[in-house]
Amino acid sequence: MKVLYIAYSCSPIAGSEDRVGWNVSVAMAKIHPVHVITKIEHKKDIEYYLRRNPINNIMFHYVDIPNLYKRLFKGFLYSGRLNVWHRQAFVIAENICNKFDIDIIHQITPIELRAIGDYGRIKNIKYVCGPLGGGEYVPNGLKCYKRGHYTVEILRDIMNRWYRFWFNVTGRLKRCDYFIYANEETKYYLGCGNHVETEIAVDSICYKKENTLKNKCVFLMAGRMIYRKGLDFLFDAIEEIPEDKRYEVRIIGDGPEMQKLKKRWDRSKKLQEHVIFVGRIPFTEMKKEYDKADVFLMPSIRETTGSVLLEAMSNGIPIIAINRFGSGLLLNENLGWTYDGNTKEEFITSFVNSMVDCIEHPEKVRRKGKNMLLVAKEYTWDIKARHYDEIYKKLLSRGFSK
Template sequence: MENYNMCNEPITEVAVDINDIKDTGNEKDKNGKCVFLVAGRMIYRKGLDFLFDALMRVPQKTKYQVRVVGDGPELEHLRRRCEENSNLSEHVCCIGAIPYMQMEEEYARANVFIMPSIRETTGTVLLEAMSKGIPVITINKFGGAILFDENTGWLYDGYTKEEYIENLKKAILECIINPDEVIRRGMNARKKAENYTWQKKNEKYQKIYEDLLKK
């Protein structure tokens, strides 16, 4: 998932191009609705069922939207869950697979990215969200715990399934209630993304090789 250079700084296996780092703040919803984006393969380990359990605990009158992008064997199951629960059907949109250019539009629309995976590596989508100035909610383990902290996103934890679901719900509510904090952490995430570009990655590896050759 990642290794370290001579200064013990994490070097992820994935990165973004420096030209893809941009501020999408002017394209966000202006009506006070917090838009959450979820993207990836719709399989069990991605934790979408846990996310839906958490969303069912968010008061139905709350102003927010969750846009779920991606395809996979769990997609129809997730759509059925939305149909069967009025809270989910009002707030969740399972879009399915979309072209890459349309994905850019989804990033531009989103205020917060959610990665609810129960087992995950760093994940390209995490860096993509970071590069667009989008803070991330993710489990306090794996690659997300390396990339994000309280200044760039929300990390949730727990010892049981119940605790994970409840803490995920709390993180979602905090984003909805505190839009200024979402903006602050998003700006910090965008800045931090500058350390995870292919250009920076190349510089770090180049320094490692040069230091090794000097010995």
């Protein structure tokens, strides 16, 4: 079997989707010959890495698009750039399939539903797409935290509806042989496809050192400071935690919301007492932060899954996250705490109760942390590659009708 991965995001040195594109491809190369199509911007990093760490059984191909589209399609219009790139990549993919007798094309990144390629038009291959995200929306009770960003959310909704309509009309969805979804919300929204599984995995299991800060619970939050990461929601919850509780919240990252958050921090004695802005740090330094932390916080109001969840899991740190999106797929009562609600007040109360439970019951935190390490072993990239291999074999056993 020969596999071609469509991985617009694919880098050996970055995180998030780049990490997915790279690690799935490298893990599958241990099993089958692999070709990867990715964007030209990754070429320098990939070739630099491969000169020092040669990998057998894998070949990279690079696709560029005119700078006009890069300047035009930014922010919430980014899917326009992705679809232009797919049209360029399609020509390369067809040539690779003909030259190397490819059996499977799998689009692993981008994972958003607005950027599904049309590689199912290529003859004598099976086309797999996903895990796909992008169909998730901010819950009603958290919509107040979209304040100042309603236009973006409305345009995102319009674009989602347009692409769903267009892909159905043109038959693009029917030409995909197998869909995988990153969360239930996206599967429901697209209305077709197969199963749901997280798009993320871990490299290895990092056994956590015993925390030396025994007199308080240390919470960790990491991510880009944008509105949908829910920092305002987190701050509202912290303001409601009883005064006698001992805890610390360490926030890793930077971004456009930082200045506003810092101003709010300046106005609140309680936030100043409990919240520490660490700022942006190299990925290699995150292990030190995980070693300090007792519990990981994911206050996002809209999220596909979040690669930091499995990073926390692989470091033996239990998680507090919403019982929706990809986190609802990963977590249960033995691995962390989930919060939910119908109103803003219910969401805040649920989140606060989870944090207080961590502060008051360190034995629960330790027990769930140990459970995290056991479960993380089931989410390695090699296991994910073997699972995809099973899907590919089943598809190929059905033969070709196109």
